[in-house]
Amino acid sequence: MSSATLYDKVWALHQVAELPSGATQLFIGLHLIHEVTSPQAFAALNDLGLTVRHPERTVATVDHIVPTTSQARPFADPLAEEMLTTLERNCHENGISLNGLGSGRQGIVHVMAPELGLTQPGMTVVCGDSHTSTHGAFGAIAFGIGTSQVRDVLASQSLALNKLKVRRIWVDGSLPPGVYAKDLVLHIIRTLGVKGGVGHAYEFAGPAVAALSMEERMTVCNMAIEGGARCGYVNPDDTTFAYLKGRPHAPTGEAWERAVQWWQSLASGPDAVFDDEVRFDATAIAPTVTWGITPGQGIGVDEAVPTLEQTPEEDRPLAQEAYRYMELQPGQSIAGLPVDVCFIGSCTNGRLSDLRAAALVADGRQVAAGIKAFVVPGSEQVAAAAEAEGLDAVFRAAGFEWREPGCSMCLAMNPDRLEGRQISASSSNRNFKGRQGSASGRTLLMSPAMVAAAAVAGHVTDVRTLLPA
Amino acid sequence: MTTAPFPAGSIVQVHGRAVVLRGNDIDTDRIIPARFLKCVTFDGLGAQVFADDRSEQQGLHPFDRPEYQGASVLVVNRNFGCGSSREHAPQALLRWGIRVVLGESFAEIFYGNCLALGIPCLQASSTDIDQIQQAAEASCDSQLSISLDPAAVELAGQRWELQLASDAQKMLTSGQWDATRQLLSKDQELTATAARLPYMQRFAAG
Ligand code: SF4
Secondary structure, rough: EOOOOHHHHHHHHHEEEEEOOEEEEEEEEEEEOOOOOOOOHHHHHOOOOOOOOHHEEEEEEEEOOOOOOOOOOOOOOOOHHHHHHHHHHHHHHHHEEEOOOOOOEEEOHHHHHHOOOOOOOOEEEEOOHHHHHHHHHHHHHHEEOOOHHHHHHHOOOOEEEEOOEEEEEEOOOOOOOEEEHHHHHHHHHHHHOOOOOOEEEEEOOHHHHHHOOHHHHHHHHHHHHHOOEEEEOOOOOHHHHHOOOOOOOOOOOOHHHHHHHHHHHHHOOOOOOOOOOEEEEEHHOOOOEEEOOOOOEEEEOOOEEOOOOOOOOHHHHHHHHHHHHHHHOOEEEEEHHHHHHHEEEEHOOOOOOHHHEEEEEEEEOOOOOOEEEEEEOHHHHHHHHHOOOHHHHHHHHHEEEEEEOOHHHOOOOOOOOOOOOOOEEOOOOOOOOOOOOOOOEEEEEOOOHHHHHHHHOOOOHHHHHHHOO | OOOOOOOOOOOOOEOOOOOOOOOOEEEHHHHHHHHOOOOOHHHHHHHOHHHHHHHHHHOOOOOOHHHOOOOOEEEOOOOOEEOOOHHHHHHHHHHHHEEEEEEEEEEEEHHHHHHOOOOEEEEEHHHHHHHHHHHHHHHHOOEEEEEOOOOOEEEEEEEEEOOHHHHHHHHHOOOOOHHHHHHOOOHHHHHHHHHHHHHHHHOOOO
16 A cells, blocks of 8 residues: 555545545545536535535636637527536536636647646646646646536535545656657556546656656646556656746735745655656657547657557457557558657647747648648647747637637537548547547547658658757 | 436446447547537537447447447447546536446546446456457347346346446445535545645745
8 A cells, every 4th residue: 555655645634534435535626617618516516405616616617628720609509609608607606616718728628737837746636627737737636527426516615536546657757859748658558548547646756757847747737647547647846836936816926935845845755655656767658549439549759650469459340440440450650650640739738838839840840631730739828829829820820720718629519620531640648439520420539749740741650850969 | 309317316227128238448538529628508418429430431320329329338349438537528428318337447537437427337257258249239128137235147048247336336325426516525635634734824834
């Protein structure tokens, strides 16, 4: 059993009570809500005659359903409009602050909260969205919840939970040029499997993780859930504090000093005990691309689609289903596979550093003929910062569309979607069948720089050949 | 089609016919494709469950086959419900008529979401699940009888033991799977916890 890890310490601090079922009642420090998973929770709260216990600890934004071409109200899609007006009404009636369209603070919920300084080390953070694991990058215990749990948090600012095991994922070395945080996490998932982390929290540590920026750490923690881990985290350090300092919701003055001291005290120390540990070598990782229908079906860009013989027996039915669905042959190399749509965005890779990395590849090149390529910044702040340094102009000149912020084609609840059998190179996090809006659409997950490389080449290609030496 | 009433109170036994859905890693995007999440109530989801798989299989999907209509026991394989945290997935199954799920394993969030709706998810070994699936297919008119304590399923004279985590077992059989009231009953403890968390005091001195 783990002890003295950040997970153990934060868990102990937030423990409210032991419940008759044996579960722990855990206090929740930050509750993020959006338009998709909150309306039914507010309705249930009303039905029970309950009110929001800590409205100041809940923060809302709108991201999943917003169009990225014109965000004028009312939206063209009446269902999307109804979802947004319902969120606006629920926030208004319950005294919850909403970072709405045009506020300058709207964005994908997992981009918005960190950049406002809402997400802080040592907090418990929840949201009705599985990629809440993103916030673990700050040394928070952050995880996605279902709508009934959203109701529970609104009502009681707490949840009934069972403690997870803690696995340390130790990464030695450093990522080579052209290899990004996305490749690291795709590599980890490929190695440990999409169920490898079930029942675990992942602590990401080691020299390669310590060297990551906050945005990169968010990319890694974001996809912990794709590896089956309900949450992933990185211990808070100077990189964390430097990122937080001066953000709108970060403490200031003497309170800042006290906060840093408390945050430092929470990190897993030398006495920390983990349930187990898995080691990786960052220097051995290549740009990684998924070829199949789960995020675990990833390979290096210089590798071939695994054959059945190369696939563990229990994974073979899924591999066969993936060959069929993706129309790929075992043994076929992934580089050179033509794509139709290139999407740069999402809570995995829609931050400023992601757009910079993609722009570096797009700069001075042209999107290949017949390819639809578009960039969706993760938030209004990301959009403004990117425009201030001219990234939008770089993308436009190269033939990419530059869109308004939102979740967009990550899950295609808005008008951005694949058509028919189209195949996309996508910087998002899920390649499930039908994920990007067409029931038969196909998705290849990769880093934003690799998506930009696919856009200019017209097919999957190794970004390392396009980077300045 | 009328379905059984929604779960309420203590759940000790569930009876019903089975619908067998084979395959590992069936994710929530397949259970309810994302485009159907655009709703402010869950009411219409029952008709949309497995929408894409069903249209692809043109009437041959288990949820469309006549012999499985009115079934309330879903029998699946490994890692069922992986993917997003959307509660729409168990809600869609619930509204189609599912009251209990048997499988080799379940994704964690899906499992928790089901529990919160009063849908027990019980596990068995892959051999046993295979046998249960075959038995259910061979006699799709027969009722399965599932008990939660001890966890077991009976069908056509055969019996298999099932696994159910003890906390879920307690919550379901005691009728305390609806957590909200329990959580609210700890009012003083909630206040005390908030008071000892420095960020709740904005890191004020003292
Ligand atoms: S960008 Fe994608 S994964 Fe992230 S919150 Fe939006 S829909 Fe979910």
